[in-house]
Amino acid sequence: MSTKAVTDASFAADVLGADKPVLVDFWADWCGPCKMIGPALEEISDELADKVSIVKMDIMENTQVPGDIGVQSIPLLVLFKDGKPVAQKLGAAPKSQLKAWLEGAL
Numbered sequence: 001m002s003t004k005a006v007t008d009a010s011f012a013a014d015v016l017g018a019d020k021p022v023l024v025d026f027w028a029d030w031c032g033p034c035k036m037i038g039p040a041l042e043e044i045s046d047e048l049a050d051k052v053s054i055v056k057m058d059i060m061e062n063t064q065v066p067g068d069i070g071v072q073s074i075p076l077l078v079l080f081k082d083g084k085p086v087a088q089k090l091g092a093a094p095k096s097q098l099k100a101w102l103e104g105a106l
Helices: 011-016 032-047 064-069 095-105
Strands: 022-027 053-058 076-081 084-090
Touching: 011 022, 011 053, 022 032, 032 053, 032 095, 076 095, 084 095
Parallel strands: 022 053
Antiparallel strands: 022 076, 076 084
């Protein structure tokens, strides 16, 4: 199950109302580190599909949710459980570190 895009309009249903944890990748097309972790997040999404959904939110196309959450730097990964943010990781990292962080937060 690969990552899916969420928008300001779909965030409440796709993330806050999800029946399992959701990792939101706040990113932008011009962000080099964001592009670097993209393939790793796709792989992790497949590997942990039964435990977590991974979604991406383009902060340039969707400004309300990132503003509400207080996104100031990207890439920013925020893990939501039961509609609440429970963990976050700022910046790019190798796949092994991203996966270990996510598994530890789940």
